[in-house]
Amino acid sequence: MADLIKNPVDGIKPEIEDRTSTKTEERETEMAPPAAGSSIHRSGSRPQLDLSGAAIQGNFEERDPTILLPNQSDDISHLALDIGGSLIKLVYFSRHENKSAEDKRKRSMKQRFGISNGNRRSYPILGGRLHFVKFETAKINECLDFIKSKQLHCGGMVARCWPTDALSNENVVVKATGGGAYKFTDLFKDRLGVSLDKEDEMDCLVAGANFLLKAIRHEAFTHMEGQKEFVQIDQNDLFPYLLVNIGSGVSMIKVDGDGKFERVSGTNVGGGTYWGLGKLLTQCKSFDELLELSQRGDNRTIDMLVGDIYGGMDYSKIGLSASTIASSFGKTISENKELEDYRPEDISLSLLRMISYNIGQIAYLNALRFGLKRIFFGGFFIRGHAYTMDTISFAVQFWSKGDAKAMFLRHEGFLGALGAFMSYEKHGLDDVMVHQLVERFPMGAPYVGGKIHGPPLGDLNEKISWMEKFVQKGTEIIAPVPMIPPGTTGLGGFEVPLSRGDTLRSDASSLNVGVLHLVPTLDVFPLLADSKMYEPNTIDLSDHGELEYWLTVLSEHLPDLVDKAVASEGGTDDAKRRGDAFSRAFSAHLARLMEEPAAYGKLGLANLLELREECLREFQFNDAYRSIKQRENEASLAVLPDLLMELDSMSEEDKLFTLIEGVLAANIFDWGSRACVDLYHKGTIIEIYRMSRKKMQRPWRVDDFDMFKERMLGLSGKKPPPHKRALLFVDNSGADVVLGMLPLARELLRRGTEVVLVANSLPALNDVTAMELPDIVAEAAKNCDILRRAAEAGGLLVDAMINVQESSKEELPSVPLMVVENGCGSPCIDLRQVSSEVAAAAKDADLVILEGMGRAIHTNFNAKFKCDALKLAMVKNQRLAEKLLKGNIYDCVCRFEPAS
Numbered sequence: 001m002a003d004l005i006k007n008p009v010d011g012i013k014p015e016i017e018d019r020t021s022t023k024t025e026e027r028e029t030e031m032a033p034p035a036a037g038s039s040i041h042r043s044g045s046r047p048q049l050d051l052s053g054a055a056i057q058g059n060f061e062e063r064d065p066t067i068l069l070p071n072q073s074d075d076i077s078h079l080a081l082d083i084g085g086s087l088i089k090l091v092y093f094s095r096h097e098n099k100s101a102e103d104k105r106k107r108s109m110k111q112r113f114g115i116s117n118g119n120r121r122s123y124p125i126l127g128g129r130l131h132f133v134k135f136e137t138a139k140i141n142e143c144l145d146f147i148k149s150k151q152l153h154c155g156g157m158v159a160r161c162w163p164t165d166a167l168s169n170e171n172v173v174v175k176a177t178g179g180g181a182y183k184f185t186d187l188f189k190d191r192l193g194v195s196l197d198k199e200d201e202m203d204c205l206v207a208g209a210n211f212l213l214k215a216i217r218h219e220a221f222t223h224m225e226g227q228k229e230f231v232q233i234d235q236n237d238l239f240p241y242l243l244v245n246i247g248s249g250v251s252m253i254k255v256d257g258d259g260k261f262e263r264v265s266g267t268n269v270g271g272g273t274y275w276g277l278g279k280l281l282t283q284c285k286s287f288d289e290l291l292e293l294s295q296r297g298d299n300r301t302i303d304m305l306v307g308d309i310y311g312g313m314d315y316s317k318i319g320l321s322a323s324t325i326a327s328s329f330g331k332t333i334s335e336n337k338e339l340e341d342y343r344p345e346d347i348s349l350s351l352l353r354m355i356s357y358n359i360g361q362i363a364y365l366n367a368l369r370f371g372l373k374r375i376f377f378g379g380f381f382i383r384g385h386a387y388t389m390d391t392i393s394f395a396v397q398f399w400s401k402g403d404a405k406a407m408f409l410r411h412e413g414f415l416g417a418l419g420a421f422m423s424y425e426k427h428g429l430d431d432v433m434v435h436q437l438v439e440r441f442p443m444g445a446p447y448v449g450g451k452i453h454g455p456p457l458g459d460l461n462e463k464i465s466w467m468e469k470f471v472q473k474g475t476e477i478i479a480p481v482p483m484i485p486p487g488t489t490g491l492g493g494f495e496v497p498l499s500r501g502d503t504l505r506s507d508a509s510s511l512n513v514g515v516l517h518l519v520p521t522l523d524v525f526p527l528l529a530d531s532k533m534y535e536p537n538t539i540d541l542s543d544h545g546e547l548e549y550w551l552t553v554l555s556e557h558l559p560d561l562v563d564k565a566v567a568s569e570g571g572t573d574d575a576k577r578r579g580d581a582f583s584r585a586f587s588a589h590l591a592r593l594m595e596e597p598a599a600y601g602k603l604g605l606a607n608l609l610e611l612r613e614e615c616l617r618e619f620q621f622n623d624a625y626r627s628i629k630q631r632e633n634e635a636s637l638a639v640l641p642d643l644l645m646e647l648d649s650m651s652e653e654d655k656l657f658t659l660i661e662g663v664l665a666a667n668i669f670d671w672g673s674r675a676c677v678d679l680y681h682k683g684t685i686i687e688i689y690r691m692s693r694k695k696m697q698r699p700w701r702v703d704d705f706d707m708f709k710e711r712m713l714g715l716s717g718k719k720p721p722p723h724k725r726a727l728l729f730v731d732n733s734g735a736d737v738v739l740g741m742l743p744l745a746r747e748l749l750r751r752g753t754e755v756v757l758v759a760n761s762l763p764a765l766n767d768v769t770a771m772e773l774p775d776i777v778a779e780a781a782k783n784c785d786i787l788r789r790a791a792e793a794g795g796l797l798v799d800a801m802i803n804v805q806e807s808s809k810e811e812l813p814s815v816p817l818m819v820v821e822n823g824c825g826s827p828c829i830d831l832r833q834v835s836s837e838v839a840a841a842a843k844d845a846d847l848v849i850l851e852g853m854g855r856a857i858h859t860n861f862n863a864k865f866k867c868d869a870l871k872l873a874m875v876k877n878q879r880l881a882e883k884l885l886k887g888n889i890y891d892c893v894c895r896f897e898p899a900s
């Protein structure tokens, strides 16, 4: 197939169409899916003890010698509890399974870049997940059953513990805080055989809050008039602050540093008061029910307002509007009514406001007492309830005249339990950095039987049947959070909150916290010019129109994705059931985010696209585009030699231009873009590639090619030195990588630049992965000496290469071509969280090339680097092209930014 570049195709045959429509399914059904090999596993399975090879460690004479379980590879978890008057909060940890042996490439890359684990503290917790679960204290048996079913009361990999029934847990100690740690000591001993090791409640609250505020990027937020806004906390400017923990009662703690605090005040009017009085006055059966009632309440029928006293007028002289509450429950004195004459909804709302205001006011007075500007509110009273947060915020704002700010914490209810968990010194959680935590939102986590709020469903089958039930029951799941901002009319003058009880919601009382994945091998990309100011996302999804558009795009793409996913797993009944559950789960996430965009933290397009991939993995679709990728790789590799020959016949200048044009043209192979997928019905891979090339016209929408050319080739014959090392963040499989990025890499190698191909750790759409790349390079290298020698020098051709042509004996040494994984499984990339391999490879790099719409436009379009950076992508979405670039679909971006 000669003349690949210049010869456009006229008559386009519908070859691809045949393969992608129904036939794809048949083809894929025939194919047995290859085992999904990947180094990052994020879906869990039930812990099981592997006792083979168990041996006593240390002195045999010791009374309780430690037993080492060398073959224990599954999750054995660590647990801590906060047992309060109303709720039990449980934090537990499960280790990442990492069953796949490190492959040769990874090992050799680690050696090459000098990465070892030697400089890391070797705690048992290196890589794993932190789960947050809550139970009602009154139903403590449910909690005990849960702990038992997950064997959370077993100590750990090095443990003195055996399966519950076989041997006793006599020496196992579980950290616990809260009053219940004393009250239920015997129960834990009797039921689980474990001893509760009591930790001071205040110590734990402070340790938990400090950890969250330092380690989690979007932990704290303000909530005013229905608007949630995340606050970036500067770790170095955190202290002092006031921590107000609203549990059954309320504690107010002045925090001056890690372990440095004083309980300065508190009040006995707290969550317990609301629930207790509410229960007596409304007959509600649970806190959540009571809270939900308040949604439909109108407190004006119960509270005495300023207007009631002043004949409907404001008392403006002292800044009180007519709707300000003058006296909570005051109206009931003068009315000749009995309890039954009042609506429970109104009672609940009056109570809620009375207590929230009171807490907000006392908190502010204490902040004033100690000159504290920041007040963080935590504890389970809040429950992510918008109305409660607005009321507290309003009180703080009003009394401080805007000087002090109320902030809330996403993990509000788990401060104590987290603190208790951290008190296990061996966990070393204090070392965890913000870039090592990745939060995920597994579907089905918060609901089991609608009662227990939180146990993540361990098993895939459980998860699927939960999804099936979820949709049936969807309309009964009621939201306590008003989504439309309540209007305010002065102090306490909120309009009646709006209830949107008929929309899907994963957990009516959920706090919107996910599972925290600790990945100690993640790093900040060291070549970012300013990692503190870096924002990966280009599009601001806080714009409602933008959010709605992208949610719709993802929703419309769903049926096709499900088809591909099901086919990739052989199209079996099981795969169909999983596909259905995935579709429901992802739709529910989208519905939830449409309703409350900040539900899962600050939301960007990259997060949405990643959520989709995570959701697929959750239902065990590990590589939905596997066969499409294979087919496109094969077709592209077949024409690569011709392309390379054509390139080699060109002048330096033409060649460089043709290479960049080739990368842009080949980026059209994107199975995540609706428009592109429609295009694929119009021709074969090569035909579309040629058509794409033919349509390329300079100037491109963003066209810094001349600047890049000058850096590469110099001006008027003066040749600049080549770059030392280039990191190429590659995108899609097939033509994109084979006919676009590989030839560019080859040219850099030819000029003496080391090349590191950076590819996804896990599959995402049709993106090529780091696992797949060595084979592709090996295949390409069969007909190309430059690639072959560089790949050999880079340790890529260990045993992947077969039939290599005999090369001449006296070859010059080549610069290496290497492959590293980027640490993520998404079409976009957040450069604050890359693999330690990429971070290490970046140390000697002086050129970064980001390729594709996900990595160079949706994310990193505005990122600045310490070294030269080239961003190459085709815009495959009309709206984005118009909004961001005032252009059109299929416009191209070639942005070159010299080192800043």
Ligand SMILES: CC(C)(COP(=O)(O)O)[C@@H](O)C(=O)NCCC(=O)O
Pocket (backbone or CB within 6 Å): 553, 609, 667, 669, 670, 671, 672, 673, 674, 675, 731, 732, 765, 827, 851, 852, 853, 854, 855, 858, 873, 876, 877, 878
């Ligand atoms: C998911 C993608 C970012 C992948 O693009 P790529 O990085 O492969 O160039 C892109 O296909 C996309 O934004 N798709 C959604 C928009 C659409 O279908 O128009």
Ligand SMILES: [Mn+2]
Pocket (backbone or CB within 6 Å): 670, 731, 732, 765, 766, 767, 827, 852, 854
């Ligand atoms: Mn892609």
